[in-house]
Amino acid sequence: MSKSLINIAILEPSQIITEGLSNILLKTGTYSKIFKIDSLNEFNTKLFGSQIDIAIINPNQIQNKLKEFSLLKKSLPNTLWTGLVYTFFDQTLLAQFDKIINITDSPESIGELIHKIKNADYHSVTGNEIEQLSEREIEVLKLLIKGLSNKEIGDKLNISIHTVISHRKNISQKTGIKSQAGLTIYAISNKIVQIEDYLT
Amino acid sequence: MSKSLINIAILEPSQIITEGLSNILLKTGTYSKIFKIDSLNEFNTKLFGSQIDIAIINPNQIQNKLKEFSLLKKSLPNTLWTGLVYTFFDQTLLAQFDKIINITDSPESIGELIHKIKNADYHSVTGNEIEQLSEREIEVLKLLIKGLSNKEIGDKLNISIHTVISHRKNISQKTGIKSQAGLTIYAISNKIVQIEDYLT
DNA sequence: AAAAACATCCCCTTTAATAGGGATAGAGGG
DNA sequence: CCCTCTATCCCTATTAAAGGGGATGTTTTT
DSSP, X not given: OOOSEEEEEEEXXXXXXXXXXXXXXXXXXXXXXXXXXXXXXXXXXXXXXXXXXXXXXXXXXXXXXXXXXXXXXXXXXXXXXXXXXXXXXXHHHHTTSSEEEETTOOHHHHHHHHHHXXXXXXXXXXXXXXXXXXXXXXHHHHHHHTTOOHHHHHHHHTSOHHHHHHHHHHHHHHHOXXXXXXXXXXXXXXTSSOGGGGOO | OOXXXXXXXXXXXXXXXXXXXXXXXXXXXXXXXXXXXXXXGGGTTTTTTOOOSEEEEOGGGTTTOHHHHHHHHHHOTTSEEEEEESSOOOXXXXXXXXXXXXXXXXXXXXXXXXXXXHHOOOOOOXXXXXXXXXXXXXXXXXXXXXXXXXXXXXXXXXXXXXXXXXXXXXXXXXXXXXXXXXXXXXXXXXXXXXXXXXXX
């Protein structure tokens, strides 16, 4: 891949970030053309046929669209799929990307990204499956994180406290996490709960 | 306040965001001068004597510097203190600002901000004091969130379990949060712990 | 100098969670 | 049809936490 003009697609809802990133990319001195897009499927419409070398994507945009994203990666194997992270995201989500750049990265390190793509080939990796919690277990987990006791959870779900304890045992086994704090972080990072809902 | 040139200070560690925001502010068509700064105290050094009309600040930058920020607001009462939010923050932290803009806000709504400042006076409000946790309490909280028991925390800090329990009682009283899950979320949203450290 | 906050330690009682051990019934896939 | 997973329920013993009550000495603030 020895070409001097690089095509970069940016999928990011914040115009502030899109503007800033474009500027910094253009300032790296490499000749690049930047396409700003609003959704994943614009890769197949607006950008169809273009050879996109780097796609920079807000991970939120592939949330709940993992299959679509997988297909896209297969249909565009020569693209470097990059996640743009400015808050914490689920690790399994980030694992879908070939590379991660952070909003606080310096222009220099972003410049390096461009440099590398000119000199190397990247191979898309498929993320690992995590052991899924069942629906009921997730219900229990959500209430658990609200700080409810086993008994309160049972009352709320109309099941006995023993069932709740069973579910909790299974949750702990599946996740390997024993403490409530750890489970809270697990639930947040896996988007089972939104942290915003817990801020008063 | 009927002046055409507006001075804007931006305190934001991400260069991507600073770049993007500057661009959008300049594109609003108003004549504004933008100062990029790296810390709160540059208001008293680099910017000393300048009439800053709008300060746009990443709330992280005032975390643990609430007193300094309060004094600053008092010494610069004609400045509009604006928080730039791109992830969740503690609400009490956001209450310290006169105004909040979000990273996903459109250029138009940011332009409105500039427009308003030209036609109105803003009065700085002093935010409520957050009841601060003591150093020791924060140490205990951090270990608590790792899932350690009271006894383990005591062993780690070389204090008796009774002291740990005392600290926990005080933490609960100060924050009003009883459950470990709630405290975890409190600690994350107050940047006492980084959620990234807990992702395996 | 007095008051407030902090850090340390101790006691008691009640309530909840943990860690084992189970059982049963239904749904779904191979 | 068998096996696995899920959801439900139960028991016992041990450990931990919650919620009260204090006390003492040291900083820090007013």
